[in-house]
Every structure is written in structure tokens, then in C-alpha cells.
Amino acid sequence: MTQGKHFAAGGDHFAALPNKKIHTPKGIARLTVTAATMAAMTGSSLISPFAAFAQTGDGGTQHPAVMSPIAAHAGAASGTGAKSVAQTIADLQKAVDEAKAKEDAAKASYDEAAGPYNEAASARDQAKASYDSAVSAGTAADRAAMDEYARQVAEGKDAADAAGKDLEQAKAGLADAKADASEKDEACQSTLKAAQDAQDALDKAKADAANATPEAIRAAEHAVLDAQDAVSRAQAELDNANATLGEAQSKLVAAQSAKDAADAVLAAAQQNKDEADANAAAANAAYEKAKADLAAAEAGASGPEYDAAKQKVADAEATLAAAREAQSQCESELEQAQSAAADAQAELNDVQAALSVKQQGVTDAESGVNAAQSAIDAANADLDAAKQANVDAISKLDAAKQAVKDAEAAKAAADVELTNAKAAKDTADAAVTAAQQKVDEAQAKLDSADAQLKQGAIGFFRAMGADDAVNIILNAKYAGKTEVGNSKDATSLDNMLNAIRWMKSVNDYRKSVGLSELHVTYKLIAGAIADANYSDTVLDHARQYDFAENLAWNYGIDPSGQWIEQEKGFFDKATEALYGVTGLVGKDAYDFYAKNGVAINHWIANNCRWENGSSGTVGHYMNIINPELAVMGMATCTKGTMSGLQTQCYTAEISGWSGSGWNMNPISVDEYEQKLTSYINGLKNAKSALDAAKADLASKKQAAAGAATTVQQKQVAVDSAQAGVDAAKQDVADAQRAVDATKADVAAKQQGVTDAQAELDAAKSDLDAANAAVDTAKSTVQQKQVALDAANAAVTATQSKLDSAKADAAAKQQGVNDANADLAKFFQDVADAKKALDTAKSAHDAAAADQAEKAAVLAAAKQKADGTASALADAQRAVDAAKADTGVAADKLTGSQTDLEAAQSNLDILTGLAAKLAEAQQREQDAVKAVNDTKAALDAAKADTIAAESLVSAAEQAKAQADAKLAKLDSIDAGAAIAFGHDANADDALNALFAAAVEARAKVAPAKAILDEKQAVVDGLQPGYDAALVAYELAKSDRIAVEQKLSDEIARQEAEEVAKQQAAYTPKHLAGTDTAQPGSLAQTGDRAELIGETFVIGGTVLVAAGVFLDRKKRREQM
DSSP, X not given: OOOOOEEEETXXXXXXXXXXXXXXXXXXXXXXXXXXXXXXXXXXXXXXOOOOOOBOTTSOBOOOOOOOOOOOOOOSOOSHHXXXXXXXXXXXXXXXXXXXXXXHHHHHHHHHHHHHHHHHHHHHHHHHHHHHHHHHHHHHHHHHXXXXXXXXXXXXXXXXXXXXXXXXXXXXXXXXXXXXXXXXXXXXXXXXXXXXXXXXXXXXXXXXXXXXXXXXXXXXXXXXXXXXXXXXXXXXXXXXXXXXXXXXXXXHHHHHHHHHHHHHHHHHHHHHHHHHHXXXXXXXXXXXXXXXXXXXXXXXXXXXXXXXXXXHHHHXXXXXXXXXXXXXXXXXXXXXXXXXXXXXXXXXXXXXHHHHHHHHOHHHHHHHHHHHHHHHHHHHHHHHHHHHHHHHHHHHHHHHHHHHHHHHHHHHHHHHHHHHHHHHHHHHHHHHHHHHHHHXXXXXXXXXXXXXXXXXXXXXXXXXXXXXXXXXXXXXXXXXXXXXXXTTSTTSHHXXXXXXXXHHHHHHHHHHTTXXXXXXXXXXHHHHHXXXXXXXXXXXXXXXXXXXXXXXXXXXXXXXXXXXXXXXXHHHHHHHHHHOOOOOOHHHHHHHHHHHHHHHHHHHHHHOBOTXXXXXXXXXXXXXXXXXXXXXXXXXXXXXXXXXXXXXXXXXXXXXXOTTOTTSSOBOHHHHHHHHHHHHHHHHTHHHHHHHHXXXXXXXXXXXXXXXXXXXXXXXXXXXXXXXXXXXXXXXXXXXXXXXXXXXXXXXXXXXXXXXXXXXXXXXXXXXXXXXXXHXXXXXXXXXXXXXXXXXXXXXXXXXXXXXXXXXXXXXXXXXXXXXXXXXXXXXXXXXXXXXXXXXXXXXXXXXHHHHHHHHHHHHHXXXXXXXXXXXXXXXXXXXXXXXXXXXXXXXXXXXXXXXXXXXXXXXXXXXXXXXHHHHHHHHHHHHHHHHHHHHHHHHHHXXXXXXXXXXXXXXXXXXXXXXXXXXXXXXXXXXXXXXXXXXXXXXXXXXXXXXXXXXXXXXXXXXXXXXXXXXXXXXXXXXXXXXXXXXXXXXXXXXXXXXXXXXXXXXXXXXXXXXXXXXXXXXXXXTSOOOOTTOOOOOSSOGGGTTOEEEETTEEEEOOOOOOOHHHHHHHO
């Protein structure tokens, strides 16, 4: 530890702390120790000032020493109070001095203990570095040996594989040679048989040649000539028959041409007729559509504008009703006025009658009046009866009109129901169309589902959009090992589902030991599939990709038992045996292995064995518990290429960036399972989806049929309602005729009343004329006349009011008419639809006419075609007859030719026996030569077979040597060889590396011993060092505490004195400024801003040359 400067002042000894620069606020470099006291207060001699801090080599400020008092200035005022205050400062200063002395002593003890301790620690660190270097060298040597061993094993495997291929080629050559020899042997046997057959033919030729006499040859020649004449005659007959046949065929060709032409005309006519039919059908469809459009337009306009127009009509009608009500009121008032006038008139008539009676005589006047009265009474009775009949007829007419309205309402309701039913039918038809489309789609999916299922992982990854995963499988180095479509290949969907169990097993274990669950990526799964298919054929890693990988071969069990349980057991045994550590799991186990892997691997290689006897490992276990892993893949291949063993492949990658993108787009195992299951179920459920779609289609068709039935029923209801409307309208017509009849009768009866009234008036007139009291009667008449005039004036006024009401009603009626006109505009669509219907009707009629015309042309063409067909049939019969004649002639010619051939053959036999004998002799010689040739080829093939057998033997020997070399390498326990430095089956280069590993590891133990020795020294010095450090820290803490008390006391006294001075006097440099309040000093943490300030304590003026740093700064200085 670097020591600072030693310095002394006032008899005190101070040691600076370690040479460490203090980073403090601006102004600290000029701090000195504040001290203030007076000789009068302490009663002692003045203590000389001293420097309060030491400088480091770079000018930095070290920890300040304890404050010593100096006389700065003495005030005139002193006394008991001042002495008490100053004594407090002196006492605290004394305590500071004592604490500092104890701290210095503790610091000296600490320095004394720290020197040896630091030297021992430095030696221990050097020993640790040597030990670590030795361990690293040992690990590197182990790795070099293992790498060389792995290289030789790989080289041996390559050599064995090459020898195996050479052996296979040699065996294939031997098989070819044997096959060739077998073929040559068969050829030889065949030539031997052919030679025997040639010899038999030669013997027969020799026997036949003995029967060929001159007489026999001449007889045969005559027979040939006779047969030739017969053939000539038969040929002439055949030529005649052929000529007849040619003529008939020419006529047949002409008839056929005529028939073809007629057929062409017929086809054109038929095409024209079909086009006309199509045009007529199209026109008819357009006509039907126009009718449907008209019906739809007539079904009613709808919408907000239509509703507003209807509301306008309703409002106008309401206004009209009010006007008519006012008119009715006026009419009632007019009737009352007219009634009053009539009454006045009647009274006038009465007085006039009375006057007439008085003037004409009572008796005659009464007689005449009575007679007239009787007549009018009778007429009135008849009139009343007629009026009642008229009222009854009008009531019936009103009832009939209401019935019409009711029938029309029922018809309208039926129309609405029919429209709704048609709309429902259209909806049902549309649903049938949609359902049929779904059936077609489901059928297409079912057709492709089987092929998609056979695609396995390829189809799934493509469906997920993971083309990079597809490329990994199809473009792998060993892509030939993958058999897409094989149900036992790792690409099969069943094996992909099966692998999910092992994924969950891995995650279950990781979760149980506090590690995060791994997600999956499609690329890692694809890599696992490609490697699993390779490793199904070879007990080794494929090494196609750059990810962590575990392999397991078993009979379908969970590979975790091999990767985790067994290897964890190896790991636990090793940690306990080597380090006495047990119970390590998860991240703790992995981290421990990361530090001690070489030793652990070495111990396991020497002490743990798998069931097959090979050395134990823990690499698979570490690939499971690696805490940095984030994603994995898993695949299972169940082909069982090697003794029925299934292959399971686990792949994994760490989190963060990965150059090959293995960890991109991760998903959870559950999400992957859901996606894969949904994909498989979607394909397997294609049939059920089709059945469901068909069932839905059947249901929709049934609903559509029901809707069609409903339309028919509603149409019947509409027709019935229309009949009801027609019947009701007929009842109205009948009732109207009855009303008209009763109205005429009322008019007739009214005329009778009028006539009777006239007679009565005449009688009264006679009575008036006979009235002797003309003057009295006149006075009465005048009075009644005045009343009548008043009544007539009332009638006139009321009539005027009625005229105004009628004019207003007429205006309101015009408003109703206008509103109805606006409403009528909404039915313009109906007019347009009718126009379109007329156009469609015209097109329909024109198409029908054209269709009829084309039908007539077609009929004529058919008639002509039928005629040419008949002519063609006649020509065909003629050809058939000619052919029959030709056949007879040909048969005759054939018979003659057969006879000729027989005769010629017999002649040839007789004349050619010598030639045949020579030919047979040549064939016999050729057969003997072929036998010799095939025997030679057979001998050569046998020689080739012997040579191929030699090659096979040599290849087998080379293969055995390569296998032996590989077996020798496989028998090497690399871990044990590294431990012991030699293996009998290793070559010199490998043994040299084994020995180098032992030598490198041998240096570890001495280095460890030195390290332990140095550590023991450190451990021995540790208690004393720790005790000195604790004592020093305690002394330092005590010194800081008393310094703080002194600082606090100075601050307190300062605050009190400042408060007193501010109350009594304001210094010039503070004039015109705000007066600082007590306790408002800046709290900066190190009080550095108080440097150079003047303090007044108890009347004594002190000059502070500095202040104390607080505890925090002291800690920084330490």
C-alpha cells in the first residue's frame, strides 16, 4: 500500500491515508483547519498553527488533519459568559485531538498488518494465475488429444465406408460375371440342341431325296399347268365382278355426295332453327323478366320520399276534411234558415188561407181546403214511404261499398304476403346456390386432402408460410435420406405429433428446475427432421447445421430418460466425488459444469458407463439445462433401419441474434401443437365437412321447395281475394241500381206532393178571395210578410257563407289533388316497366315469327335429306350385291390358287430335295461351329467369374482391415487414455497427444499446491488484518463524530452571534441588501463556502481559515 507524507506540528504526529485523489467541489484545495480560541479562555500558552492537509504527488488534497487552535484576533469583551462559550470549543477541540491520536495509532497498526497481508495476497494471486494457466493448458491438451482422436475416428470411418463401397462394387462385379457365365452356359446348351436338330434334318433330307424319280417330277409338272389354267379362268371372272362392283360403288359415291349435301343443308337449317329457338327463348325470358319487373314496380314504391308524399296527401286530406266540415256546418245553417223561411212562408200561407176563407165563405172554403188537404196528406204519406225505401237502398249501397273496401284491403294484404313469399323464395334460392358452392369447395378440399396429408411436414410448413423450413428439408446435405410420404419418416404428421410429447417432457423438466420453457421454431423442427432421417441409418450426428443437437435411439420411449436422468446421475456422481457438491440442478448445475467441465468429463469417462459399455457423457444433459437456450425443435423417425430402433432428434438454439435465423419467429409448444393439430384435423375432417355441406344443401333445397309452395299458396290466396273484390264490386253495382230506382220513386212521390200542394194553394186562394175581412187579413199578411223577408234575408246571408265555405273546400280539394299528383310520380317506374314490357313483347313476337320461318325451312331440308337417304340406300344395296358376286369369284380364285400352290409345292418338293439336302448339310456345319463358339465364350465367362471372385476376396480383406482399424480406434477409451497418457490401440501421434495431456495436467497439481500454500498464508494473516482494519475504522468513526460535534457547536454559536449582530448592527457591505436569517447558511455538504468568513462568538472575534469536510467526503478521501 502506497504511503503518504508524514508531518508533525505542535508535537502531534499525523500519517496521511493512501495516495488517492479526492474529487471535491471547487475551493477544497485551499481549505485549512478552522480553529479559534484565546489565551484568556484556555489559560494556556498559544499553540502555533500547522498545516492541516498533505498533498499527493499529483497535487490532490488528502484527508485533513485534526484542527489545532490559533489566535486570530482578541476581542475587548470577555467574561464568564464568553469564557464558558470558549471553554466549550476548547473541550471539544481536546476531544478531537484525543480521537485523532487514537485513529493515528489504529492506522499505524493497520498499516503494519496491511503490508504483509498485501504481499501474501499478491503472491496468492500470482499462484492463482499460474494455476489457471496450468488448468487451461491441461484443458487445451485434452482438447487437442480428443480432436486428434475424433479426426482419426472420422478418417477411419471414411476409410471403412470407402472399403465397404469397394466391396459392394466387387460383389456387384462378381454377380455380373456369374450372370454372364450363366447366360453363356444357356447359350451353349441352346447351340448343342440346335446342332442335334440340324443333324436330324440332314438325315431326313437324305431319306427324302431317294423318292424324287423323273416320272414323279413330270406328273407334278402337268398338275401345275392344269392348276395355272384354272387360276386364269377364275381371275377373269373376278375381274368382271370387280368392274360391276366399281360401277356400283361410283353410283354409291354419287348418292353419298348428294346425301352429304342434303345433310349439310339440313344441318344449316337445324342450326338456324336452333338459333331461332335460342333467340325465341331469350326473347321469351326477356319478356317474362319485363313482366316480373312490371310486377315488382307495381308491388309498390317505398322509401322516405314516398312516405313523405303519402304524408302530404294525408295532411291535405285532413285540411280538406276540415273545410268540408265547415261547409257542412254552413249547409246545416242554411237548412235551418231555409226551414225558418219555410215556416214563415207557411204562416203567411195560413193567414192568407184564412183570409181566403173569410172572403169566399166559411163553408165553401173549408170544403175546398179539406179536400186539398186530404190529397196532400196522402201524397206526403207516399213520399215518406218512398224516402224510407231510398234510405234503405242507400244503406245497402254503403254496406256494399264497405265490402269492396274490405275486399280490396284483403287483396292488398294477400299481395303483400305474396311479395314476401316471393322474396323468401329468392332468399332460399340464393341460399341453395351458396350451399352448392360450399359443397363444391368441400369436395375440392376432400380431393386434395389425401395428397396434402402425404406431404407431411412439407405440406404443413407450406401451409404455415414457412418456406425456409421446407427448403431445409428438401435441400439438406443428406436429403436423400428423407422419404416424404413414408408414414415412418420423420416428415410424417403422426411422427411430428409424437415428437411434441418429448418437447413437453423437456419443458416439464426445465420448469421443474427453475429454467424457462423453450419455444419452438419451424426451422429447428425442420433441421431436426432432416437430421433424424439421416441418423436413422447411421449411429452418429449428421452435422448438417450449426445448432445444438441431441440424438437418441430406442424403441419409442421418452428420450429424456437417456438425456436427463442417466446423464444427470453421471453429473451428480462426478460433482460429489470431485468437489463434495450435491443437489445441483438447472442453471446452478450448468454454471458449475461451465467452470469445471474438463475435470467432470474426465471423471465420468473413467467412472461411468452406458448400458452398452461405452464411456458416460453429460453433453446431452447440458444441452437440456443450458439457461441461455430459448428455442428448440424435435423430430422422431420410426423407420427402424438399425435393428428396429426409432430415432429421436432434439435441436436447440440460444436467444438473441442468430446468424442462421434458427431462433426467429418462435412460438410456444402449445401453440405449435394447436396449429399442427388443427392442420391435420382440417385435412382429415374434409369428408365430414363435405357431408355437413351436403346436409346443409339438402336442408336449403327443402327450405327453397317450402318457399316455392308458400308462393303458390299465396298466389291462390291473391286470386281468391281478387274474386272477392270482383263480387263486392258487383254487389255495389246492384245496390246502386236499387238506389237509383228508389230515388226515381221519391222524385215521383215528391211531384205528387207538389201537385197536391198546388191544389191546396188554389183552395186557399179561393178562400182568401172569399174572405170578407180583407183589411184584417191584409194586416196579418203584412206581418207575416215581414217575418218572411227576415227569414229570406237570413237565407241569403247563410247562402253567401256557404258559397265561401264551398270555395275554401274547393281550394283544399286542389291541394289534395296536387299531393296526389306528387304521389303519382312514384308510379312512373310502373309506366317505365310497362314500356319495357311492350318492347320485350315486340321482340318476343318477332322471335316467334322467325322461329316459325326457320321451322318451315328445316322441314323442307328434312324432306330432301330423307329423299337422298333413300337413294343412298338403293345404291348401297347394289354395291352389296356386287360385293357378293365379287366374293364368290374371289373364293373361286382362292381355291384355284390353293390348288396351284399345292401342285407347285409338290413339284418344288420333288425338284428341290437335292437343294434341301445341300442346305441341311450346310446348317449342320453351321450348328457345329456355333457349339464351338459358345463353348469358348462360356470358358471366358468362367475365367471372368474367377477374376471377380479374386477382386471380392481382396475387397473383403481391405474392408476387414479398415473395420479392424476403426474397431481399434473405437476400442480406445479416449477419456482413460487422456487420464493415463497412453492406449495400446492408439498410434504414436495420438499417444504423444495423450502423453502431452497427462504432462500438462501434471502441472496442475503442483500449481494447486502452491496456490493452496499461498492461500494458507493469506488465511493466516487474514484475522490480524481484519482486526486492524476494524479497529482503524472504529477509531476513524469516533474521530469523525467528535469533529462533527465541534463543527456543529461552531455553527450553533455562529448562528447565535450572527442573529445578535444583525439585530444591533448592519455591516456596510450588507447595507441595502436583505438581512440573512438565522439558520439560513448554505448546506452544501462540505461547508466549503465558509472559508474566510468572520465569526463572532461570545464577543470574541475569530477568523475561520477553513471548515471540516463531512463524513461523506472523508469516506471519499479514504
